[in-house]
Amino acid sequence: MGPMALRSEMRRSIYQSARVLLLALLVAAVWPVGAGHADGQRIFIVTDIVVDETAETAVAARAMAEMAGRRAALTRLLKRLTRSTDWSRLPELEPNDILDLLKGHSVRDEKTSAVRYLGRLDFAFRPAAIRQLLDNYDLAFAETESTPVLIVPIFRGRQGDILWAEDNPWYDVFLKAEESDGLVPLMLPYRELADMQSLSLQTALKADSADLAPLTERYATERAAYVIATVRPATDEQGQTLELKVIERNETGEESIATEDLGAVQDNMLVERLTTAAVRARIAIEDFWKQRNEVRLDIESRVTVVVPITDYQAWLQLGKSLDNVAGLRRWSVVQLGQKEAVIDLWTNGGIEQLRLALNHEQLQLAPGPVDWYLLPRDKAALPNRQQPATADTNQPQQTDTVPATGNKS
CATH class of the missing domain: 3.30.70 (Alpha-Beta Plaits)
Incomplete structure (x- = not known):
């Protein structure tokens, strides 16, 4: 190698080394080499807590409202992380103990008078402190958010079985339900021709979770669930009862089932009872997730x-x-x-x-x-x-999946 080629090679080597060193310095400025922390902060933020307190002064009313808001936010957070079977064991803490768990709070909206405070508040809790609290009380918990679960609402009543028809009251209840701030978002099929082709009513009535695969592919989600509301005559042949059944197929193809008898239901109270059943269905689906991700x-x-x-x-x-x-x-x-x-x-x-x-x-x-x-x-x-x-000409994209087996730790 001649002198000029040698100098050229040295410059190239120095340039490459400098590039790597510069990138290393930039990375180190953002990611210190050593221990970093990732707390998943978003899960530990509770938003839109409504407070309304009255006291002798506006200052006292605000202090009472903030204290009540902290307690309500903590309860919502603990229920978000734990299974419903453990909610009766959630700790009742003193105000100062709750304050120790808090990172901070902000005000979305507030109104005051001489003796009253109304507001909508957001609260952020310290992740490590919440985890330790739950561990101290021997409460299993999950904190990983799920991808959306596609729900297939089947209504079985005296007039017959309904899935995709426009007069399905069970579908309408989920459509109008408020969005949950839990770990598991729910999504509904569009109720289109392509959905009917992916899953017919006759196939859905078999309640085989494997038959949900075409819908999960169409909506690019890993999990789906049948939510079946059945109105049947009472055993004493007087009146009728409402029964809920949830059958979920998760991302690995495993099946989870929950059933619940919601008691007597009158025709004029059907929508109200179905609304309650929808809440119970959501809780069941969340419990499936939390149990698998403790x-x-x-x-x-x-x-x-x-x-x-x-x-x-x-x-x-x-x-x-x-x-x-x-x-x-x-x-x-x-x-x-x-x-x-x-x-x-x-x-x-x-x-x-x-x-x-x-x-x-x-x-x-x-x-x-x-x-x-x-x-x-x-x-x-x-x-x-x-x-x-119309026919489905839009082919959905398949969600990328990664093998769940093997641990490279």
Whole structure:
């Protein structure tokens, strides 16, 4: 190699080394090499708590309202994280103890008079403190948000069985229901021709969860559930009763079933009772999820992932995303190269829980030759709304899935 070629090679080597060093410094500024923290803060924020208190002065009324709001927000948060069978065991804390759990609060809207305070408040709680509280009271909990669950509402009444027809009161109840702030969002099919072709009433009445696969593919979701409301004559042949059955198929193909007798129902109270049944169905679906995704504070596992390096902005976004991953306790950059980095992720759950939590932040685990790869996850699109009675020409995109087996920790 001649002198000029040697100098050229040296400059190239110095340039490459400087590039790697600069990227390392930029990454270190955002992600310190060592322990980082990812608390999934969003899960621990409770919004839109309505308060209304009266006292001798406006200041006293506001203090009372904030105290009542903190308690209501804590109760909602604990119910969000725990199964319904444990709600009777939720701790009743003193006001100062609740204050110790709080990170802060903000005011959405407020009105005051000389003696009254009305407001809508948001509260943010400290994740580590909430986890420790639940662990101290031996309460199992989950904190990973689910992808949407597609629900198929079947109504069985004296006039026959209804699924896709416009006069399905059970569908209408879910359509009008307020959006929940729990861990599991629900979604309804559009009730279009393509839905009827994907799942007929006759097939749905078999309640075989495997038959839900065409709908989950159409709506690009991993989970779906039959929610069946049955009005049947009472055993004493006087009046009628309402029965609820929920059959869910989860992302691994496993089936969960819950049934509940909601008691007597009169025709003029049907919508009201169906509304109650819809709440119970939502709770059952949430309980299925929480049971499968319980956090174990006494067990911490490490998952090593390889992250391809593209540009600085991608690193910034990845750091923000990791900070929002529920169940991810901490992470650290352990190796940095020119084209990829190696990161350790620490979690209190298994690889499947981590995969689901990452999916929610539009990240995915992909198996590599040795370690997992952490990659951006493209959002799967819902099918476009159709005009009535037209064929489905919009093919839905299939959600990417990652094998849930194997632990690279």
